[in-house]
Amino acid sequence: MSGGSEVDRLIELMAKLPGLGPVSARRAVLTLIRKKALLMGPLAQAMAEVEATVRECAICGNITTHQFCDICRNPKRDQSQLCVLESVADLWAMERGAFFKGRYFVLGGVLSALDGVTPDSLRIPELIEQVVGGDVTEVILALNATIDGQTTAHYIADQLGSTTTVTSLAQGVPIGGELNYLDDGTITAALTARKAF
Amino acid sequence: MSGGSEVDRLIELMAKLPGLGPVSARRAVLTLIRKKALLMGPLAQAMAEVEATVRECAICGNITTHQFCDICRNPKRDQSQLCVLESVADLWAMERGAFFKGRYFVLGGVLSALDGVTPDSLRIPELIEQVVGGDVTEVILALNATIDGQTTAHYIADQLGSTTTVTSLAQGVPIGGELNYLDDGTITAALTARKAF
Structure with a gap:
């Protein structure tokens, strides 16, 4: 490129973000330069601030x-419900719904024999400790409906045993879903879990 | 969201970049946080540096x-050829080809009666001055093949008159192009400009 080495380096770094490639990184950097005062300055500052201060919540992993x-x-959050999630992105997705008023616990991944992910590398011991020693009366397993996610859910339910009620998200037809476009597994799950109309 | 106000603000600012919306901005910020030392720190620094130092080249507008x-x-660039472009993005596109060895002149836009863009707001007087007072023997009009781009090209050619040779990019079938997918205008232009095989 020809904007000088600093500009080239900025483009190179931007291109490492997910969803941006070399072409869109160039476009983003040109926009940043055009909106120097309004966007580039504040963005550089916000990034430096977050970089300096961001960390994992000592309780939930958010x-x-x-x-x-x-x-x-937040003292208004229900201390008796604990929703177990795979990642912070999942937690944010739950919060967007603004329906759940309990607390969260982020595992930071799911068990995976292939990738060598064991219970100890997933904060599962901390989860058990929080549930056994706390006021939690219901653990909601909101793990992804993948093989690894469901394996992890089964493992956690086993570990918790009868110390508390363990529930999981309902499986079925998504809102707005058309049967014609759904996979067989989802249709079978929805049929098995059918309820009175 | 629930990552704290600093994280929310960073997501909000990232979502203003072209090519990123709220969802991909969240994903980008999560990646940044995961790669704090490797990506977020350097990116914040690069952005602050560019913000502090970037400006328009006093000669060409790059x-x-x-x-x-x-x-x-660069003293090795040919001082006799001047390539006139609409934007810095176009200049970068020309440089990627690495074929042109002359100098550039970025107009910063094209004439547009609808948007009220006049010759004076486009650095056209500076262009004329550079050409008339300098060593330029050929002005290459590499403006986009749009109505406004071609109007601007005609205006510049008129203004330069016979002070120098004025050329423009060839129009025709793009490399790898299939006739079946080309518009009528391109096929007509390619046919009109046909040459001995």
Whole structure:
């Protein structure tokens, strides 16, 4: 390129973001330069701030800039319900729904024999400790409906035993879903879990 | 969201980049947080550096971190050929080809009666001045093949008159192009400009 080495380096770094390739990184950098005061300055500052302060919430594993995240610090959240998730992205997806009012626990992954992910590398011991020693009356397993996700859910349910009620998300036809476009597994699950109309 | 106000603000700013929406901005920020030391720190720094130093080259209008851009400062570039372009993005596209060895002149837009863009807002007087007072023997009009681009090309050619040779990019079938998928205008232009085989 020919914008000088600093500009080239910025383009190179931007191209490493998911969803951006070399072409869109160039376009993004040109936009940044055009909106220097309005966008580039604030973005550089926000990034530096987050880089300096961001960490894992000591309780739930969510991303936060304090010791404990906004949700864990919120006294209005129901302390009796604990929703177990694979990743922070899943937690954010749950929060967008704004329906769940309990607390979360982010595993940071799922068990995987192939990738060598064991219970100890997943904060599962911390989860058991929190549930056994706390006020939790219901653990909601909101893990992805993949093989690894469901294996992990079964393992956690086994470990928790009868210390608390363990539930999982319902499986079935998604809202707006058309049977014609659904896979056989989903249709079978929805049929098995059918209920009175 | 629930990553704290700093993280939310970063997501909001990232979502303003072209090619990123709210969903991909969240994904990008999660990646940044995961790669804090390797990607987020360097990116914040590169952005702050470019923000502080970037400006328009005083000669050609390219983006640079010095008074004059790398191309204008390069004594090996042919001073007799001047390629006129609409935008810095077009200049970068020309440079990727690495075929043209002359200098550039970025107009910063094209004439547009609808948008009220006049010759004075486009650095056209500076272009004329450079050509008339300099060593330029050929002006290559590499403006986009749109109505506004071609109107601008005609205007510049008129203004330059006979002070120098004025050429423009060839129009025709793009490399790898299939006639079946080309528009009528391109086929007509390619037919009109046909040459001995």
